[in-house]
Amino acid sequence: MIVRIMGEGQWRVDDSHFVELNKLDDELLAEMESGDKDGFRRTLCALLDAVRHCGSPMPDDSLEPSELILPSPEATLDEVRDMLSDDGLIPG
Template identity: 35%
Template sequence: MIIRIMGQGQYKVPSSLFDELNAIDNRIVDHVTKGDEKAYKQDLAALISKVKQNGKILAAEELVESDVIVPPEDLTFTEAKDVFTGTGIFED
């Protein structure tokens, strides 16, 4: 699975990690829905960290379509309301 973190490149992440990343994504949607900005920021940072720790960064010149695009860690809470809706960024 290829995941792009906006502004930080693409990572090849084992597909076995999908369920864990999807669970974090679902929590982020819940935080945004409930208006919990602090929990949103913590889980977005956790999501990005999990991708970086478990993924292998792809070379910048390697052009591969991303399966998932993760917004940058500095995405504002207001902007998150447009991104983290419904099922979130990870499709079940």
């Protein structure tokens, strides 16, 4: 799957990593619902770091469509809330 981190670029992430990513996404959703801004920031950074770590960066000139778009590390709680679906940032 191709994952875009807004403002940074794209990573190709093997489907086998989505259990870990979904766990972080669930934590992020819970922190947003409780209004835990510190936890939100910490978990958002952990989620993005996990994508960077387990994914392979794609060339900047690649024009492949992103199947998943994640917010930038600087995104606010409200900006991320606007991106959410019922499943969080990551479907499933």
